[in-house]
Amino acid sequence: MDATVRYLVGKYNPGGNRIGWLMMASILVEAWDLYSIAFVLVYIRQLYHPDPLILGLAAAGTQGGALIGAMLGGWLSDKLGRRVMFLATMVMFIIFALLQGVVPNIGWLVVVRFILGLPLGSDISNGYTYIMESMPKGAREVMGNRWQFMFAVGQVLTLAVIAIFMVVNLPPEWIWRVTLALGAVPALIILVLRHDLPETAVWLIRHGRFREAREVVASMYGDRLDMLPEADVTVPKPQLMNFLTDLRKDPIRWRATLFGYIACFCQGSEFSTFAFYLPTLFVSLGVSTVLGTNLVTMGLYVIAAISGWVGPLLTPRIGHRGISIWGFGIVLVSLLVAAWAIWTGHKVLLPFVAGAMLWGHYWDASNCMTIPTLVARPQYRGTASGFAYMFVKLPSFLAIFLFPSLFTAIGQAGATLFVAIFPLVGLLSAIFILPEVYGYESD
Secondary structure: OHHHHHHHHOOOOOOHHHHHHHHHHHHHHHHHHHHHHHHHHHHHHHHHOOOHHHHHHHHHHHHHHHHHHHHHHHHHHHHHOHHHHHHHHHHHHHHHHHHHOOOOOHHHHHHHHHHHHHHHHHHHHHHHHHHHHHOOOOHHHHHHOOHHHHHHHHHHHHHHHHHHHHHOOOOHHHHHHHHHHOOHHHHHHHHHHHOOOOOOHHHHHHOOOHHHHHHHHHHHOOOOOOOOOOOOOOOOOOOOOHHHHHHOOOHHHHHHHHHHHHHHHHHHHHHHHHHHHHHHHHHHHOOOOHHHHHHHHHHHHHHHHHHHHHHHHHHHHHHHHHHHHHHHHHHHHHHHHHHHHHHHOOHHHHHHHHHHHHHHHHHHOOOOOHHHHHHOOHHHHHHHHHHHHHHHHHHHHHHHHHHHHHHHHHHHHHHHHHHOHHHHHHHHHHHHOOOOOOOOOOO
16 A cells, blocks of 8 residues: 555656645635634724624634644544545634624524634645645645745735725624625535545545546546455554654654644744734834725735735745745744834834745745645545644734733733744754645655
């Protein structure tokens, strides 16, 4: 089986690029949900005057659900199959995205958004697994690193739609309900486009379903896969507890995975807290309206989208280490300059610093999911991806509750210096922990 899997990893799949983009497309769904709520909370607050804790839970609910969904979905992907999970998660997301638009009160919105997070977390981990098993080495790293580009595109689209609603004077009640429910539209499109995708040949081989694997390979690769027996065999199911034990057996796999976890946490922390700098930025620009804030934010994420596109294209030239070192380095310098600008009153620099920080962030975040999924053994790949995504969602969830208090307690400049700890840790980890794994081939 190992020889067959290695053979497939090095083989060109004519439909691999399409599969990769279909998996990346689900990032649009998550970006829509995560960032649309940030811009409609103002209407929810004005209309219902909820308790601050409830309002915070409404915003963070999907992050908490995604934390559970990432681990559960990754494990189920290894147990039940990639195809079953990506179809199930899209169906579940469509249902609960629509329910957001018809909830009777904020309490139910919190419940629905928490459940909605389950398929979001599951689909990301499963999508990365599918990419690593459907594209040849080299190409799969570039595709995996495009997730930040897709996030930025989703953010720009979300902001554009909300801006249109504001311009046409849609009632606030309709703005927040329609905006949240619209997330079901891209999810439905993705479900239709993904429906005919087969199970990955790698997963079928690892589960002893050789006859189906030969059919998939013949259809997608044009290869009879003669090296594989025709009769199916019974293969023991992978055990969750064996995942971490297996990682420690290979120093390269272990160091790369450890870096992936650290990078996921650091980039999630630096980005989640970044939102608290935006008010300072907007004040410095003289922005005072909701629509103006929306448009300025859209401009920043256009810069982010460009960065998210360029970073993956550079990965074959400078490797995963290069992308991480440059990304965390740019964010670190940007935050230090921002702290100095706030402390000394040179706030005219903040728009440029914000753009630079986003540019660096969309590089350092690009491969933190790719690396742990890439180096994992196929039987644990879904679990590996799910574990990594947990380290993205955990700081995102915590920042919403903890960082505002810190921001108030130590001020803008002090909080900026505090946040600089995260890119510093990420930079040191990229230099001293991460081995170069571009083109890595797992056994």
